[in-house]
Amino acid sequence: xxxxINGAFSAGKTTTARExxxxxxxxxxxxxxxxGVAMRALLxxxxxxxxxxxxxxxxxxxxxxxxxxxxLAEVGGVLVVPMTLLRQEYRDEIFGGxxxxxxxxxxxxxxxxxxxxxxxxxxxxxxxxxxxxxxxDDAYDHIERYxxxxxxxxxxAHAVDNxxxxxxxxxxxxxxxxxxxxxxxxxxxxxxxPTAETLAAGVLLFDEQDRVLLVDPTYKPGWEFPGGVVEAxxxxxxxxxxxxxxxxxxxxxxxxxxxxxxxxPPRPPGYGGLRLLFDGGRLTGDDAAERVSLPGAELxxxxxxxxxxxxxxxxxxxxxxxxxxxxxxxRGTVLNLEAGVPV
Numbered sequence: 281x282x283x284x285i286n287g288a289f290s291a292g293k294t295t296t297a298r299e300x301x302x303x304x305x306x307x308x309x310x311x312x313x314x315x316g317v318a319m320r321a322l323l324x325x326x327x328x329x330x331x332x333x334x335x336x337x338x339x340x341x342x343x344x345x346x347x348x349x350x351x352l353a354e355v356g357g358v359l360v361v362p363m364t365l366l367r368q369e370y371r372d373e374i375f376g377g378x379x380x381x382x383x384x385x386x387x388x389x390x391x392x393x394x395x396x397x398x399x400x401x402x403x404x405x406x407x408x409x410x411x412x413x414x415x416x417d418d419a420y421d422h423i424e425r426y427x428x429x430x431x432x433x434x435x436x437a438h439a440v441d442n443x444x445x446x447x448x449x450x451x452x453x454x455x456x457x458x459x460x461x462x463x464x465x466x467x468x469x470x471x472x473x474p475t476a477e478t479l480a481a482g483v484l485l486f487d488e489q490d491r492v493l494l495v496d497p498t499y500k501p502g503w504e505f506p507g508g509v510v511e512a513x514x515x516x517x518x519x520x521x522x523x524x525x526x527x528x529x530x531x532x533x534x535x536x537x538x539x540x541x542x543x544x545p546p547r548p549p550g551y552g553g554l555r556l557l558f559d560g561g562r563l564t565g566d567d568a569a570e571r572v573s574l575p576g577a578e579l580x581x582x583x584x585x586x587x588x589x590x591x592x593x594x595x596x597x598x599x600x601x602x603x604x605x606x607x608x609x610x611r612g613t614v615l616n617l618e619a620g621v622p623v
Contacts, residue, residue, distance in 0.1 A: 304358050
């Protein structure tokens with residue numbers, strides 16, 4: 281299990297974590313800041329210069345998950361992780377990766393008053409890993425980013441107001457929340473990582489303006505089409521029908537028409553495989569929005585998007601797949617793609 285202690289800079293995450301490992305039996309401190317330090321030693325300066333925060337490096341997020349899994353395999357028990365996560369898509373990626381490894385996460389947010397945060401920044405009370413201490417201006421900017429994120433953080437994590445608590449008292453409060461279940465296990469969906477190439481079926485649904493329906497998964501970054509992995513012995517189109525019903529509560533009245541077959545090459549740690557996109561038709565009428573029902577543990581949101589809007593919402597590989605699927609729909613044909621390019 282992981283107890284993830286989140287919060288703004290100077291919220292008291294590290295000092296609380298150090299106290300917490302004395303209160304939770306068989307627990308180990310795991311600070312992902314050391315991975316950020318390693319990135320500065322391992323990556324070329326040109327790559328480091330492309331980002332302002334090591335969390336923006338995909339390799340950092342991947343190594344946070346892989347290192348946690350390796351640590352738990354080595355020492356077992358509980359990992360206590362003091363780490364700020366203010367971007368929801370990064371939380372999705374990291375917690376989703378942990379869930380795929382069957383590692384439950386209890387997410388705790390330390391929420392001292394902003395006046396306390398500002399006074400701690402001024403006094404520099406909370407130490408950082410070598411080279412990680414932000415300047416004063418950056419630290420105050422961090423508060424603004426935290427304020428923008430506190431809405432989703434408060435909904436996702438068990439909040440602890442430690443404005444008037446010592447680190448030991450804060451740790452005792454967190455330990456009790458973990459023991460009692462008040463700090464519950466994150467309900468992010470546990471999608472097992474593939475061990476070989478997979479076959480997946482997605483379904484495009486349109487509104488009366490020909491905008492396409494996209495969904496926002498809780499367990500990985502970026503928007504997606506309704507759909508999922510085809511199960512053993514299942515026909516791909518039927519898998520698409522099943523996934524649409526499970527994910528958004530829409531029962532398709534007819535078998536959807538195939539638009540695109542795309543071969544996704546393996547990109548470690550992914551295995552790739554075949555990705556199919558089907559035309560599920562239009563959702564018409566004033567009640568279309570009311571018919572969509574999301575499972576909270578798997579999908580956070582949905583919306584209709586134009587092709588131009590989708591370009592800014594989908595990861596590049598999915599957008600290319602969508603772009604060619606729309607062309608196939610216009611032409612009444614089926615396109616064969618390799619890595620998003622027609623062949």
